[in-house]
Every structure is written in C-alpha cells, then in structure tokens.
Amino acid sequence: MTSGAALFAIxxxxxxxxxxxxxxxxxxxxxxxxxxxxxxxxxxIVMGLSTKDTTIHSL
Structure with a gap:
C-alpha cells in the first residue's frame, strides 16, 4: 500500500x-x-573478483 501511495504522490x-x-x-x-x-x-576486477562473480546471469 505504501508504494502505491508514493507513486500516486509522485x-x-x-x-x-x-x-x-x-x-x-x-x-x-x-x-x-x-x-x-x-x-x-x-x-x-581490481579487487580480484573472478569473471563468474562479476557477470550477470539471467534466470
């Protein structure tokens, strides 16, 4: 309910x-x-995370 009221107010x-x-x-x-x-x-990448950790996977 709150999100609906916020959208209405916006x-x-x-x-x-x-x-x-x-x-x-x-x-x-x-x-x-x-x-x-x-x-x-x-x-x-600089911190050493792998490509697997930085790739967005679709469901």
Whole structure:
C-alpha cells in the first residue's frame, strides 16, 4: 500500500509542477546509469573478483 501511495504522490507532484531538464540533470543521469556501474565493475576486477562473480546471469 505504501508504494502505491508514493507513486500516486509522485504523479500528483509531477502533474502540478513543470519539469525542467538541464544539462546538469542529464549528466547526472548518465553518470548514474553508465559511469557508476562501469567503475564498480573495474573496482571488482581490481579487487580480484573472478569473471563468474562479476557477470550477470539471467534466470
């Protein structure tokens, strides 16, 4: 129930306010989606984790 209420609240907030996308916003989103996972992967390799430990397996 809580997650449904949170989604409703976010929808109402977005509906009432205009959303502005700046270059900074896009840059942060790209960093979170691309750069952070890549850096985490490199860190795992540097720490000596095997390929088996760093590979995503589908079910």
């Amino acid at each position: 929808g109402v907030t977005i509906g009432l306010n205009q959303i502005n996308f700046s270059k900074q916003t896009i840059s942060i989103a790209i960093l979170k989606v691309v750069a952070m996972p890549a850096l985490t992967y490199v860190f795992a």
